[in-house]
Amino acid sequence: MKNAIILFSGGLDSTTCLAYAKSQGFNCHAISFNYHQKHSAELNAAKRIAKHLGANHIIIDLPNAQFQGSALTDEQVNVPDFHSNNSIPVTYVPSRNTIFLSFALAWAEVLNANDIFIGVSAIDYSNYPDCRPEYIQAFQTVANLATKSGVENNHVRIQTPLIHLSKAKTIELGINLGVDYSMTVSCYQADSQGLACGKCASCTLRKKGFAEANKLDPTLYQNK
């Protein structure tokens, strides 16, 4: 079996991605990051889901939150309710996906894995620049120039199975793969039990996805 690395937050998209990689016959190695996100409940979800799906799993501790300047990490900046517009939101974390992919790339070399899965989508997303197809393509170029495996023509592929899927289509894919979405945590301000606020951008996109897919939303919401 070929090894694959899966960037894995414990949320809806990365869980679908992990289930998809597994369905493609990969031996899955999931990597999560403690970047001092307020919603660190997602890491507990990640542990449970990785175990449930039989994936190897590591959590990387990143340095302090202030370094990262974001509403997701800075206690002085509130996570806003969802408002649709085209600007980059305050929940953007500088260089987050680049840092995550860099570690995934290191682990890929150590494990002789050619495939790195990341659950980004260009459809229902929050205007984060590091989720766009052109960004992923550019990182793949870096990955192959940066590494021993790239130089030896043992190409590294950044796989994005959700890139052209709406949230509804992602949910349909996951349900077909047997994903239990009640185990996943997407909310930017989930409480310590993983209960969702229902109001942030991530909750809003997720709710809309279940509605559009005409599926029961199994998300556990806070009672307030």
Place this chain on the structure above:
Amino acid sequence: MKNAIILFSGGLDSTTCLAYAKSQGFNCHAISFNYHQKHSAELNAAKRIAKHLGANHIIIDLPNAQFQGSALTDEQVNVPDFHSNNSIPVTYVPSRNTIFLSFALAWAEVLNANDIFIGVSAIDYSNYPDCRPEYIQAFQTVANLATKSGVENNHVRIQTPLIHLSKAKTIELGINLGVDYSMTVSCYQADSQGLACGKCASCTLRKKGFAEANKLDPTLYQNK
């Protein structure tokens, strides 16, 4: 004064790079990494030099050595003496510069810095793929696609003032800038006092540089 981020190991090249960035009028923010390198004496050198040059300085702790699979971090793999050939050596650390640059990029966004300096050279180097000009160019593309500043056309530049300099030319540049190379540690297996082995690839390139520049080598070597 404009802010700049400098990838800073405490070695000969990155110290020259820091002195160069300072000479260009930048307010310098140096970033070092504890990646469990055997030659962690370089971090003490980095602290002293950053203070000496009046630069802001942070050290980022990265996760464990085994994750990184390299003679520089793995106690089971010896650092070899220098042998000239064109293959990637066992001292290669998977994805190292990509991880380092990703953190530098995050810090650049937080500090509104457009310039990231890295002391790579395409002349006297150790066949690390992530030191080549095409790699740096590709990472700059990633940096501008990944970030809010890139999207807002506030371009991020990866500056490589040493890229076309031999080690001798780098040393001449540094001496002209007033660098005290006795403070720097380049050796891959420097002891806890920072004394150099004189035999590894890094020591060999450094020695050759001082000889070719016809300058006194101020490196402190181990007595053995």
